Amino acid sequence: MQGISDYLWEFQDLEQALIFFCEQFVASANGSSDYSALIRLVTMEAANLPASFLEKLDNATEEGITRRFTEFGQTGLLDVPDPVMATKHFAALTFLLVFDQPRKNGTLEEEQTKRIITEGVRVFLCAYGKRTVQNENQPSN
Known part of the structure; x- marks a missing residue:
């Protein structure tokens, strides 16, 4: 996916x-007409699609993010004992939440996004950010 390599x-x-x-x-x-068409198709055909359809659709993106989160864990940027779950949490907190918002005239306001x-x-990052080890001699808050 281009975004992973870009950012x-x-x-x-x-x-x-x-x-x-x-x-x-x-x-x-x-901005993708393919994405819009896919959403229309999924909406119309939801009852006829196998349960795993949407999972397979997003596997490439999910796998790419999971690989990066695994690497971030190995280098200490993130604390990700389960990179697959971390990826699911990341998606749910960000772009999946955006896609789930009601739209005005077919679009979501940029500021809200x-x-x-x-x-x-x-x-x-509060949940998975790099942890610092607190010195045992320092009092905790």
């Missing part, structure tokens, strides 16, 4: 890289 390989700030990645992902999905993504990335 999740070389960066200064992990939070900003994740936000930019999500913004690009949402923009490309919303930015807010959902930014807050979702921050919540994700």
